[in-house]
C-alpha cells in the first residue's frame with residue numbers, strides 16, 4: 333500500500349494575497365535535486381510547519397523563499413512580491429540557522445543595529461507599506477525574554493540565549509511573515525518551551541509563521557498546518573489531525589491460533605495481515621468493518637485495536653518510497 337498522502341489545503345488559489353506562494357520551485361546541486369517542483373501557498377495568519385527529516389529540502393526551500401538561493405526553476409513570491417522586495421519593504425523577518433552575530437556588541441546594541449538597518453531601508457511609496465516601521469527595541473527585548481540580558485555582550489551568551497537574540501532581530505522590523513529555520517536546534521527542553529511560548533504570543537496577533545523543523549512534536553504542538561517534505565517534495569499537507577487520520581490506518585491485534593492468513597487478508601476492511609505465533613496483526617483500511625468481520629467469522633479473542641501515532645505516520649511518510 334502506498335501511503336503518499338495529499339490532504340491539500342494549499343491548492344486553493346490565493347492570488348497575490350498569499351503570504352507565501354511557491355510554484356514549481358526547484359533546486360539541484362549536481363546529481364541531487366534538493367527541491368523538486370515544490371508548490372506551496374500559505375495564507376496570511378497561518379502557522380505552518382515545514383516538517384521532514386534531514387536532507388528533505390527544508391532549508392533549501394527557505395533559502396529560495398527568502399531570495400538567498402536562486403531557484404533552477406519555478407518562482408517564489410511573498411505577499412505578491414519577489415522575495416527581495418518583500419524583505420526590503422519589511423514584510424518578512426527571518427531566523428536562520430547560520431545567522432551570524434557580532435560578538436562584541438551587547439544584546440541591546442545588536443537589536444538596535446538591526447532596527448536601524450531596517451529603518452534605513454528604502455521607503456517604497458504608496459504601493460508598499462512604510463519600510464521604516466519598527467517595533468520599540470525594549471518591547472522586542474521583552475518579547476524575546478532578553479530584558480535581563482540587554483547589557484551583556486553577545487559573545488558571552490549561551491546558544492539558547494543567542495537564538496533569542498536572532499529571534500529579537502527577526503521581530504524588530506515588525507514583520508507580517510516570520511520565517512524560522514530549525515529555530516530550536518541545539519536548545520534544551522526548557523529553552524525550546526520558552527521559545528515556543530514567545531512565538532505563540534506573536535502568532536496570537538495574527539502573524540504568519542513558517543518554521544522548518546525535524547521535531548515532530550513541535551510541528552504537532554505549534555503549527556496549524558503541517559507540510560511534510562521528503563526528497564524535495566511535499567508528501568502530505570494538512571492539519572496534524574488530518575495527516576494522522578489519513579496515514580494512520582489502524583491495526584487489529586488478536587489471538588487466533590492456526591489462523592489462515594489468506595482468509596484473514598480477504599476480510600473486508602483489511603489491507604495486510606501478519607502472523608506472529610498464535611497472534612495475528614490485521615493492518616486495516618477500515619478497522620470497524622474489519623473488526624465486525626473478524627468477530628463474526630472467526631473465534632479470535634484478546635482483540636485490541638491500535639491507532640498508529642503521528643510519529644509512526646511521520647516515519648512512514650518520510651521513509652516509504654524514498655527511493656522512488
Ligand code: ADP
Pocket residue numbers: 361364365366367384385386387388389390391392393
Ligand atoms: P533539510 O533542510 O531538510 O535538512 P537541505 O535543504 O539542507 O535539507 O538539503 C537538501 C539536499 O540538498 C540534501 O541532500 C543536501 O545534502 C543537499 N544540499 C543542500 N545544500 C547544498 C549545497 N550548498 N551543495 C550541495 N548540496 C546541497
